[in-house]
Amino acid sequence: MTAPIETTGAASEAQPEAVLAGVDKGQIEGRSLGQIAWTRFKRDKVAVAGGVIVVLLVLLAVLARPVQAMFGLDPNAFHQDLIDPNTSLPKGGFGGMSWDHPLGVDPKFGRDIATRVLEGSWVSLVVAFGATILSNVIGAILGVVAGYYGGRVDSIISRLMDTFLAFPLLLFAIAISATLQGGAFGLEGLPLHLCVLIFVIGFFNWPYLGRIVRGQTLALREREFVDASRGMGAKGPYILFRELLPNLVGPIIVYSTLLIPTNILFEASLSFLGVGIQPPQASWGGMLREAVTFYEVDPQFMIVPGLAIFVTVLAFNLLGDGLRDALDPRSR
Numbered sequence: 639m640t641a642p643i644e645t646t647g648a649a650s651e652a653q654p655e656a657v658l659a660g661v662d663k664g665q666i667e668g669r670s671l672g673q674i675a676w677t678r679f680k681r682d683k684v685a686v687a688g689g690v691i692v693v694l695l696v697l698l699a700v701l702a703r704p705v706q707a708m709f710g711l712d713p714n715a716f717h718q719d720l721i722d723p724n725t726s727l728p729k730g731g732f733g734g735m736s737w738d739h740p741l742g743v744d745p746k747f748g749r750d751i752a753t754r755v756l757e758g759s760w761v762s763l764v765v766a767f768g769a770t771i772l773s774n775v776i777g778a779i780l781g782v783v784a785g786y787y788g789g790r791v792d793s794i795i796s797r798l799m800d801t802f803l804a805f806p807l808l809l810f811a812i813a814i815s816a817t818l819q820g821g822a823f824g825l826e827g828l829p830l831h832l833c834v835l836i837f838v839i840g841f842f843n844w845p846y847l848g849r850i851v852r853g854q855t856l857a858l859r860e861r862e863f864v865d866a867s868r869g870m871g872a873k874g875p876y877i878l879f880r881e882l883l884p885n886l887v888g889p890i891i892v893y894s895t896l897l898i899p900t901n902i903l904f905e906a907s908l909s910f911l912g913v914g915i916q917p918p919q920a921s922w923g924g925m926l927r928e929a930v931t932f933y934e935v936d937p938q939f940m941i942v943p944g945l946a947i948f949v950t951v952l953a954f955n956l957l958g959d960g961l962r963d964a965l966d967p968r969s970r
Contacts (some may be wrong), residue, residue: 675888678964685960691953699760706753713757713920717748725935733938741942744925745932751942754920758943761921762950765835766901770894772840777847778890782882784848785855786874796852799845808907811838815913831915839904847893854886888965895958899951906947922947 669677679685706712720734721727726746728734733742733751741752784795818834825833858864859882867877908914909923917924922943929940 675964679960682960682963684956685963688953688956688960691949692957695759695950695953696763698756699763702756702760705756711750711753711756713749713754714918715749717743717750720748721746727932727936733936735938742938744928744939745936751925751939754925755922755942755946757920758922758925759946759950761832761915761919762902762905762947764832765839765905766898768832768836769840769843769901769904770897772836773844773847773897774890774894776841777844778851778883778886780844781848781851782855782878782886785852786859786878786882788856792852795848799848802842802845805842807842810842811904811908812911812913814838815908828915828919831919835905835908835914839901843897843901847890847897850889850893851886854889855882858882858885892958892962892965895954895961899954899958902947902951902954 717739720729720739720743722729728743728745728748730736734748735742739750739752741750741755743750744754780795780798784792815831815834815838818830864877864881867881872881905914906921906923906926909921910927912927915921915924917928925943926940929936929943933940
């Protein structure tokens with residue numbers, strides 16, 4: 639018979655020590671869903687780059703007025719000495735670019751383009767974020783109510799969504815904005831224009847998020863945690879706002895990052911058509927409208943605001959794609 643193989647005490651204890659070594663050092667720990675999503679997001683370098691650009695753009699928009707006050711910049715200051723009186727074009731090449739005006743000046747008035755782009759950044763982001771928040775609040779509430787209660791409530795809200803989606807939004811926005819240009823609700827000037835744009839863009843865009851939230855709610859209302867809440871006597875409002883909506887934060891965030899660039903383009907389109915932000919207030923769409931007359935002889939005036947819109951929209955879209963993949967990897 640073969641003698642049994644004996645193992646030394648050191649060899650027999652080596653494996654348990656190796657396995658349990660991490661326990662004493664606190665290295666074995668679980669990760670929350672947020673940590674897992676953040677880990678996925680960090681792996682997407684393109685999305686991270688988009689997020690960095692978005693953060694920088696938001697900081698520029700928030701600090702636009704303080705920066706202008708600090709350096710004595712005025713987006714509406716005329717510099718007629720920089721304009722050729724015969725052609726109304728900036729003197730020098732590349733739209734009058736110089737150390738004092740790194741992005742040049744606009745035709746006819748000689749206003750600094752860099753300062754006006756900086757001024758227009760907060761206008762676009764205020765309208766985009768405000769309209770997105772309004773759309774999210776209305777869409778999330780009505781969507782979760784329709785999905786949870788179903789039946790007649792679902793039918794009424796769904797038909798309301800179909801009605802809003804049938805509106806020709808651009809024409810409707812042009813009509814409302816043009817009607818309220820003079821003054822309304824005790825507001826006038828820039829505050830009125832901002833409020834009108836936020837209301838028009840946000841109020842008529844909520845059905846898109848509403849449909850997404852409704853579809854997610856239809857799946858969530860049959861889950862065990864909802865049945866447990868009902869079994870413990872929880873009422874409908876508690877289940878809606880404490881159980882269902884917290885589980886819908888991911889889709890809402892992803893949709894918001896994709897809706898913001900759409901709203902930026904919408905605001906720029908209305909300003910370009912002359913029914914959005916009115917001069918002399920700087921806006922990216924308004925700068926493009928003013929550049930139409932001169933773009934063939936002074937393309938610099940159109941390239942700069944157009945590039946600002948392009949970079950902003952692209953950065954938000956890249957961030958939204960990255961968040962979608964991080965929060966819902968099955969969507970790849």
